[in-house]
Amino acid sequence: MNKFIGKRLDGRYEIRELIGIGGMADVYKAYDLMEDKIVAVKILKDEYSTNEDFKRRFRNESKAIAVLSHPNIVKIFDVSFGDRVQFIVMEYVNGITLKEYIEQQGVVGWKEAVHFTVQILRALQHAHDNGIVHRDIKPQNVMLLQDGTVKVMDFGIARFARDNGRTVSEKAIGSVHYISPEQARGEVTDERTDLYSVGVMMFEMLTGKLPFDGESPVAIAVKQMQAEAPAPRSLNDQIPEGLEEIVVRAMKKDPDLRYQTAAEMLRDIDEFKRNPSILFEYKYFTDDDSENYFDTTDPKYADVDEIVVKKRISPTMQILLAVTGAFVVIAVIALIIFFSALNNPKEDVIVPNLVGLEYEKVITNTEYTDHFEIVKEKEELSDEYEAGIICEQTPEKDKLVKDGYKIKVVVSSGLNTGVVPDVTGKTEDEAVKMLEDSGFTTTVVSLFNREVEVGKVIKTDPAANTETKKSEVVKVYVSSGSPTKEVTVPNLIGKSVSAAKAELESNDLVCGGTTEVDSDKPKGTVVGQSMAKGSVVLEGTSITLEVSNGNGIEVEVKVSVEIHNNSGKKADFVAYLDGKQVATTSAKNGTWNFTVKGKSSKTGQLTITANGNAYASGTVDFKNGTASVGGYQAVPKPEEPSSKPEESSSAPESSSEPESTVSED
Structure with a gap:
């Protein structure tokens, strides 16, 4: 937490x-x-x-x-x-x-x-x-x-x-x-x-x-x-x-x-x-255009052409100036190339984030090695990263440096873990000292308990004798004795788990655990509590939370398919939802009604075949409880001889399929 x-x-x-x-x-x-x-x-x-x-x-x-x-x-x-x-x-x-x-x-x-x-x-x-x-x-x-x-x-x-x-x-x-x-x-x-x-x-x-x-x-x-x-x-x-x-x-x-x-x-x-x-x-405009661009069609620039004409020079002078200018340009370019080669300036590059990446993969990845020198400074235990993972770097990510810059990294030699000592029955001060001497950070939580003496440790989280990261805060639950006052259970529905737990603690109640359930509420949202809001209970009472898994609840949606069969004989129709067969029927014409089931958070794809060929398609929106079908195709004639009497209507292939009915014209 x-x-x-x-x-x-x-x-x-x-x-x-x-x-x-x-x-x-x-x-x-x-x-x-x-x-x-x-x-x-x-x-x-x-x-x-x-x-x-x-x-x-x-x-x-x-x-x-x-x-x-x-x-x-x-x-x-x-x-x-x-x-x-x-x-x-x-x-x-x-x-x-x-x-x-x-x-x-x-x-x-x-x-x-x-x-x-x-x-x-x-x-x-x-x-x-x-x-x-x-x-x-x-x-x-x-x-x-x-x-x-x-x-x-x-x-x-x-x-x-x-x-x-x-x-x-x-x-x-x-x-x-x-x-x-x-x-x-x-x-x-x-x-x-x-x-x-x-x-x-x-x-x-x-x-x-x-x-x-x-x-x-x-x-x-x-x-x-x-x-x-x-x-x-x-x-x-x-x-x-x-x-x-x-x-x-x-x-x-x-x-x-x-x-x-x-x-x-x-x-x-x-x-x-x-x-x-x-x-x-x-x-x-381009980036080379002047900000002082003007439109010579504007009356205030009517004299521009006249001014340019007055300042024209002879063709011979134009040629001499052009030749001279060309030599100057060539000389400047030559000097630039010379000094660039002499100084070999390097481009600015941005330091990438290497923390969390495998060191061995980084030093063989040209994306990094083409621009930086990666140097392993040391290996040490990490509070967060497994062995072989980069846990620190110098300079930090997003710094602007020159191409070829040296990045020093610290590589994890393994997780910095330890075994939580058993402090059950110890006083608060004794327990905290034992845990901190073992390298853990602690936080103390008061908990009502009838069996454990006031001021003594009931349990820890993580539990005693379990191996855990040193960076994890160990909760020390200390007995505050038997509950003596009554409190009112707050409304926790709609809150996140962390917010609900905080609400319980602020009301001197305890979260007794969480259970995930199907719900159309966002994942992690509290949708149920073991004791209703407004209930009056003793302080320290444990409340269990039901938490949405985000999968939605199962709902039924009615689907209607129009059957337009000009073959003169009944055709065999099969409906598939996301590739799974959900209903069948045999009919000439009319409206085919059946229901499908799905999670309220999903949208399903319908495919309808007639005599084994594509007939129609559509979607089922389980959240809004609607279905749409379109793109109807012509119905092919059934193969002869038909194994089914023309006047009978086939039932679904198995009893597990949804009910399917056809109302014929």
Whole structure:
């Protein structure tokens, strides 16, 4: 069980369930006892609590959000940077990420994409106006509420654009699929890098695809710097041309050719919303075009041709200048080649994540060895990884280094495990000391028990004499004596298992175990409890939970098939659901009715044959209890002689098949 769940931070924030896992911190749903409301608490992971760089980034996020107040940016309520736990208390957003929504939809309609983009740009405009560049804009960092409101979050690598204390060498890298070319190169970033990321998000929403992808972060980053993205309309021709032009301009490699501010991009989107057929003609510009492009048909440039004519030179001079220019170009190219060969500059590459990979496979994989020197620094026991797995690396992933850089790795020599000592009957202090002397971390849980003396250990979890990882927290259950007061059983239905257990503990009750059952509720959701809510029981009573396995419940759906038989004789019809025979009949014409069974979470494929040949097909939606059949084919004549009297109707092949009836015209 997560060590924070059920605990109170600063005596105020009651942690209820884990709702998000990040690289630097985890996010929990919590209850603010003082304000009587649900909040989100972001807690820096233990392994980073002594890392000054991560602590700085974590504090930087709180500073960044603290100066912002906008309806499209998550609010911050409180921060705490203690020695043991560092956390940020934020607005709790009940929704899904924009990334999850894109994955659900495949392609987001352009009107909806514009609706989301406008809100994101307004949030960024507010941040930029306050001197903050987000630098990690991606759909995973955008929350989508049920009413369509967008909330931008995770300012973990945000930079204060006006902070003179920052150095140019700071190269925080966002997610490679969405970073700007200058960010991938480790250059100084400004507001325009966020706008590039917005362009990538718009591309993904409108096409259902990322503009750049690859087998490794390095390959993707190189494409961000060098490759041209496909035109959005080449992937989805339903995108209005004007909207495509907005995306193309936002994703220009050269920051000077991009939108310079969020407000400027919003103005173009507003123009597009007023007139969806508008053309901006941005797509006719290339990264080599000048910003000072002008249209000579404009009256204010009427004298341009005349000016050019006055400045013309003689043909002879033009030839001499051309020859001279050619020699200069050749000389410059020669010098560039010479000095490039002399200095042999290496390209910038992004350090991959090697932690969790097999060391032997890494050192034989050219994806890594072509760009890096992998050096095993040492082997040591690991709290998390089996023998032979890389458990640490220096430098960390996503750092920008030169091609050929040396990556030092620590390889696991095996799991750091130990046998849990038997501390049953010991006092709390004695038990904790024995366990900690054995290398384990402990947490003490009070439990009502009539048999064990108050203050003595009842049991541990994991149990005594079992081998377990040293990183696992051992729960020490200490007797608090016989229960003396009555408590009311809370409603646990609809909660996650971890939230239900925390609710039981906060009401002085005990979870007596869980049982998985068929249910159409999401997997892991509590759907039943051994004692009904509102029941009055003694404190310490054990409550068993029924938990959904996510498979759905079995339901019956009625299927109707139209029989159009012009052969003049009865034909043999067979119905298959997902390849399994479910019903048969023999008939001339009419409507064939039968039922099929399946899990409420599934959709089944129907196939109907007539005399052994394809006749019709369809689907069964068990969740909504509906079936549709179509694509009817002509019925072939049955083979002669028929073994069945024409006027009789065959029964299903076995008694296990669903009931099948035909009402004939």
